[in-house]
Amino acid sequence: xxxxxxxxxxxxxxxxxxxxxxxxxxxxxxxxxxxxxxxxxxxxxxxxxxxxxxxxxxxxxxxxxxxxxxxxxxxxxxxxxxxxxxxxxxxxxxxxxxxxxxxxxxxxxxxxxxxxxxxxxxxxxxxxxxxxxxxxxxxxxxxxxxxxxxxxxxxxxxxxxxxxxxxxxxxxxxxxxxxx
Amino acid sequence: xxxxxxxxxxxxxxxxxxxxxxxxxxxxxxxxxxxxxxxxxxxxxxxxxxxxxxxxxxxxxxxxxxxxxxxxxxxxxxxxxxxxxxxxxxxxxxxxxxxxxxxxxxxxxxxxxxxxxxxxxxxxxxxxxxxxxxxxxxxxxxxxxxxxxxxxxxxxxxxxxxxxxxxxxxxxxxxxxxxx
Numbered sequence: 001x002x003x004x005x006x007x008x009x010x011x012x013x014x015x016x017x018x019x020x021x022x023x024x025x026x027x028x029x030x031x032x033x034x035x036x037x038x039x040x041x042x043x044x045x046x047x048x049x050x051x052x053x054x055x056x057x058x059x060x061x062x063x064x065x066x067x068x069x070x071x072x073x074x075x076x077x078x079x080x081x082x083x084x085x086x087x088x089x090x091x092x093x094x095x096x097x098x099x100x101x102x103x104x105x106x107x108x109x110x111x112x113x114x115x116x117x118x119x120x121x122x123x124x125x126x127x128x129x130x131x132x133x134x135x136x137x138x139x140x141x142x143x144x145x146x147x148x149x150x151x152x153x154x155x156x157x158x159x160x161x162x163x164x165x166x167x168x169x170x171x172x173x174x175x176x177x178x179x180x
Numbered sequence: 181x182x183x184x185x186x187x188x189x190x191x192x193x194x195x196x197x198x199x200x201x202x203x204x205x206x207x208x209x210x211x212x213x214x215x216x217x218x219x220x221x222x223x224x225x226x227x228x229x230x231x232x233x234x235x236x237x238x239x240x241x242x243x244x245x246x247x248x249x250x251x252x253x254x255x256x257x258x259x260x261x262x263x264x265x266x267x268x269x270x271x272x273x274x275x276x277x278x279x280x281x282x283x284x285x286x287x288x289x290x291x292x293x294x295x296x297x298x299x300x301x302x303x304x305x306x307x308x309x310x311x312x313x314x315x316x317x318x319x320x321x322x323x324x325x326x327x328x329x330x331x332x333x334x335x336x337x338x339x340x341x342x343x344x345x346x347x348x349x350x351x352x353x354x355x356x357x358x359x360x
Binding site for chain 1: 183184185199202203205206208209210212213216217220240241242286289290293294295297299302312313315316317319320322323324326327328329330331332333334335336
């Protein structure tokens with residue numbers, strides 16, 4: 001049960017959904033930020049950006065966000081959940097492009113602290129073709145999930161075990177996005 | 181110098197200002213979130229909410245954000261910068277209400293990890309009169325500054341030393357807010 005009375009049935013509105021309904025004034029910018037970062041037209045695919053979100057959520061051990069964004073990434077990535085799990089288990093060996101691997105390393109540094117992003121990490125990403133916009137958005141996606149993860153867990157919300165729930169959410173997100 | 185080409189003179193647009201200009205699509209929800217959390221009408225004063233932001237930014241060792249929000253808190257809090265510095269140096273002994281102290285303890289837990297917010301921390305805040313909305317917003321302010329701090333430092337932006345710069349920014353924020 002969440003730390004505060006969210007006014008919803010948490011089994012119907014698990015994770016971030018309850019807090020978003022509880023506080024529509026903050027839900028609006030939170031949802032808009034996710035939509036711009038993860039779904040707006042971009043040189044990184046939606047699957048690649050969701051993978052960054054899933055990777056950071058895994059590092060933060062946020063069960064609800066990691067399960068959600070792993071499912072959202074898998075639904076939109078060539079290679080599906082196998083690639084998501086390989087990235088989370090061993091980034092060095094995972095079958096992703098060198099550019100995406102370098103961006104995921106930047107995301108992992110941000111998860112620890114913004115001050116852990118080094119010139120070397122950024123140069124490596126750039127050597128593999130990353131643009132300034134891709135580097136910017138990787139830093140902000142990673143930073144934003146350090147927020148969403150803390151929001152979801154800091155309020156003690158429910159993180160269901162049933163994988164079907166996250167697959168259903170993935171279908172809705174792929175079809176309708178974060179503003180629906 | 182920032183890790184990416186922000187397209188601005190960083191001495192004129194230090195810290196988060198450069199990235200906000202570089203990427204207006206994400207600047208919009210980021211600024212709206214700050215405005216709702218820190219400035220909209222609320223049972224916690226703007227000074228108290230800025231103090232939570234400054235406290236978390238200090239724990240994250242984000243020089244630009246901590247200097248900025250310490251100045252914004254000081255400009256709006258009874259007791260000014262002395263109280264801000266006392267909270268940051270020793271929360272147990274700082275001259276703030278028991279409710280605000282309990283909320284700051286929740287914020288400190290969130291800064292470490294959302295999973296560090298315990299039932300006991302929440303109950304203590306409630307015993308001292310904190311409402312569900314105040315607890316919600318404390319968690320989200322703390323979580324949001326774990327994002328803003330990582331955004332600012334993850335891009336390697338400039339954090340000026342001159343206190344006058346932060347005092348000037350405080351005047352503008354108190355007068356015009358985050359959407360200007």
